[in-house]
Each structure stands twice: as structure tokens, then as C-alpha cells.
Amino acid sequence: MTEDRERRLIDAFLTATGTLVGDYDVVEMLQTLIDDIQELFDVDAVGIMLANQQQELEVVVSTSEASALLGVLQLEAGEGPCVESYETGRTVWVADLEDMRRRWARFAEESERAGFASVHSVPLRSREAVLGSMNLFRIEPGRLNEQDAVAARALTDVATISILQQRDADQAARTQQQLQQALDSRVAIEQAKGFLAHTHRVDLDTAFAMLRAHARSHGLLLQDVARAVTERRLDLAQPESADTRR
Structure with missing residues (x-):
């Protein structure tokens, strides 16, 4: 591992562990996590699913529209690596x-159409509690190298602990409420992406990049920016070039 990459990995852990103290926004924390993972590891897209109050999975964050759609596809079919990781609690x-193709024919077809040849799904798990799964998509076939796999697992564990850290003996309902929030x-963010895509004539990845860039540059929560856009309290100018991977 190069010195620069090692430093950035340490920064990612510091960011994730920073949520262990005080209040935080779950979506913002998870989006930052997958952005860091895509940048640091040998993966081309990342997404996270969380279980709602009915224990049904929903796509919460993703680094691209393609990975988000693959997540939705699995939820509709009720099968796929991401669903299996959540249901079994195993990588x-x-x-x-x-x-x-041998295991999930439709998922394989859609993955190939999206340009992905392999996937690595990690459960968001702490002891017996499984909150969802993190899914790493790769254009190239083959497994992640062992170093990346271990680091990705560790970051996922930190995210899981961050979500669960406020739970105590009578706080299970509060945790579920937090996940539902x-x-x-995410619904507000998706609505804002669609609004920007329509009004600015850009694709959904570019629309998300516009939301993310404004939130970061102004120190705002992504969901607050999204709601301001859809409620027409904020007019975002289209950047000359948007990084559609973030």
C-alpha cells in the first residue's frame, strides 16, 4: 500500500469513527463511506441496502445510477448476491x-448490460444484528485482493457500529426509526435528482453530482439540499463538468 493510499484509508476510518460521538445523518455517513471505498479500492461502483421497519431491503446510497438499479432489480426479484448477503449475514x-448466470440468471444479464463482471457483497452486521448489505461492483472479473477485502470489511463494521451505537436496552424502536428516516x-434525494435531470437536461448521475457538490461546498446535509431543490427554494446551476462517479 502506498503512503498516500494508506493516509487516505486512515482518513476514511477517522471520518467513519467520527460518527460514534454525537448526532449524525445516516445517509450522509453512508454516502461518504461508499465514496471513499470506490476511491480507495479496486471497485467501480458501490451501493448500500438497509432494511426498513418491515425488515424489507431498500437501496439507500449508491455511487452510480447503474449500481442503484442493480440493487432495485434484486429487490424486485427477491434474489441476488446483495440480498443473499443480508439474509445469511455472510460475505x-x-x-x-x-x-x-448459474446462480441468478436475470441479475447476471442486467449486470453484464451495466458493464459489471463481478460483485462482492458484505453484510452490515454486528453480532446477531444484520442491518443490510454493502455491495462492491467491478468491471473486471475476479475477487478483490485480500488487503482491500479486509479493509472494506473493517469500514463496513465501523458503519454498522455507528448506526447501532445509540441503542440501549429500550432503544430498538429508536434505531429502527433512525433507519426509516x-x-x-433517500426518497427526497431521488426526487431531487429527477427534478434536476428534467430541468437541466442532464443524466441522473450528473444531477446527483450537482446535489453532492452543493452540499459539500456549503456544509449542508444532502437531504436538506435535495428538499430545497424540489421545493424550489434552491436553484442549482449546472457545472461545466460534473464528476458523475461521485
Whole structure:
């Protein structure tokens, strides 16, 4: 590991562990986490699913529209590596399209169409509690190298602990409410993406990049920016060039 990459990995851990003290926004924390993972590791897209109050998975954050759609596809079909990782509480490797086709034909077809050849799904798990799954998509076939796999697992564990850290003996309902708020926030973000895509004639990835850039530059929560856009309290100017990977 290069010195620069090691420093950035340490920064990612510091950011994730910073949520262990005080209040924080779950969606913002998870989006930052997957942005860091995509930048640091040998992956091309990342997404996270969380279980709602009915224990049904929903896509909460993603680094691209393609990875988000693959998540939705699995939820509609009720199967796929991300769903299996959540249901079993175990890491699921799918190293190539051939293996995918043997296990989930439709998922393999859509993954190939999206340009992904392999996926690595990690449960958001702490002891017996499984909150969802983090899913790392790769254009190239093959598994993550061991170093990246261990680091990704560690970051996922920190995120899980961050979500659960406020739970005590009588706080299970509060934790579920917090997760539901995260899912509700995602709805607001998706609405804002659609609004910007329509009004600015850009794709959804570019629309998300506009929201994210404004939130970061002004120190605002992503969900607050999204609601301001859809309520027409904020007019975002289209950047000359948007990084659609973030």
C-alpha cells in the first residue's frame, strides 16, 4: 500500500469513527463511506441496502445510477448476491458472469448490460444484528485482493457500529426509526435528482453530482439540499463538468 493510499484509508476510518460521538445523518455517513471505498479500492461502483421497519431491503446510497438499479432489480426479484448477503449475514463473492448466470440468471444479464463482471457483497452486521448489505461492483472479473477485502470489511463494521451505537436496552424502536428516516431521506434525494435531470437536461448521475457538490461546498446535509431543490427554494446551476462517479 502506498503512503498516500494508506493516509487516505486512515482518513476514511477517522471520518467513519467520527460518527460514534454525537448526532449524525445516516445517509450522509453512508454516502461518504461508499465514496471513499470506490476511491480507495479496486471497485467501480458501490451501493448500500438497509432494511426498513418491515425488515424489507431498500437501496439507500449508491455511487452510480447503474449500481442503484442493480440493487432495485434484486429487490424486485427477491434474489441476488446483495440480498443473499443480508439474509445469511455472510460475505458473498461472485467472481465472474458465468458464476452469476448459474446462480441468478436475470441479475447476471442486467449486470453484464451495466458493464459489471463481478460483485462482492458484505453484510452490515454486528453480532446477531444484520442491518443490510454493502455491495462492491467491478468491471473486471475476479475477487478483490485480500488487503482491500479486509479493509472494506473493517469500514463496513465501523458503519454498522455507528448506526447501532445509540441503542440501549429500550432503544430498538429508536434505531429502527433512525433507519426509516434514512430511507425517507433517500426518497427526497431521488426526487431531487429527477427534478434536476428534467430541468437541466442532464443524466441522473450528473444531477446527483450537482446535489453532492452543493452540499459539500456549503456544509449542508444532502437531504436538506435535495428538499430545497424540489421545493424550489434552491436553484442549482449546472457545472461545466460534473464528476458523475461521485
